[in-house]
Amino acid sequence: MSVVFTWLLRTIGIGGVAFLGLYIYDWGIPGASRIPYLSSIxxxxxxxxxxxxxxxxxxxxxxxxxxxTKFERDTIAAQLAEEKRRRLIADQLHTEASKRADAAERAKSKAEADLEARIAADISPDGGRWTEEDQQWNGKR
Known part of the structure; x- marks a missing residue:
């Protein structure tokens, strides 16, 4: 190796050797980049x-x-859009369920009020009024 370097130094001089060294440093040895795994050393x-x-x-x-990264960003954006869509659907379903629950609560309150009104309207001496069906059941005892 030193023989080659000495020969180059005598042939092209110190400026030529410096130029050749910088050229190799900048561009590499021609064709050597095609050798597999050589660039990993x-x-x-x-x-x-x-x-x-x-x-x-x-x-x-x-x-x-x-x-x-752009692919991952696009994937995350698609997931976010899907989550927003599902959240909107869940909010709509929650609103509808709340409306149905309120309607059921009002119907229950009305039914209880109607029952209380019927109980209050029933004024018989024994505290209740017997219907014909009640008399039939009472007779079978």
Missing amino acids: PILGDLTTGRAHSYAADQVKLATSNMV
């Missing part, structure tokens, strides 16, 4: 893929993560 991966390709890969990951 910490230092060697940075040199082989280059800063430009690493930046591009990071941007792809960022865009993909935003797409997933």
Whole structure:
């Protein structure tokens, strides 16, 4: 490795070696990014893929993560809309049930008032008035 570096230093000079080093740092070694798993090795991966390709890969990951986030956001919005729809239906059903309960309470109060009125209207000496059916049941005892 040092033989290659020395040869390059003699051939193209220190400026050429610096230029070549910066070029490799920025763009990587041509074709090396196609080697599987080479870019996942910490230092060697940075040199082989280059800063430009690493930046591009990071941007792809960022865009993909935003797409997933957008999908999740759309899913949550759909769930929220469904929950609002169900809440509206539940509120309507609750209102109808309350109206029916109020009507049943009024009917019960009216029936009790009618019964009290019939009881108050019944004035016989023994406190009750016997009907014909009551007489038949009384006779069977």
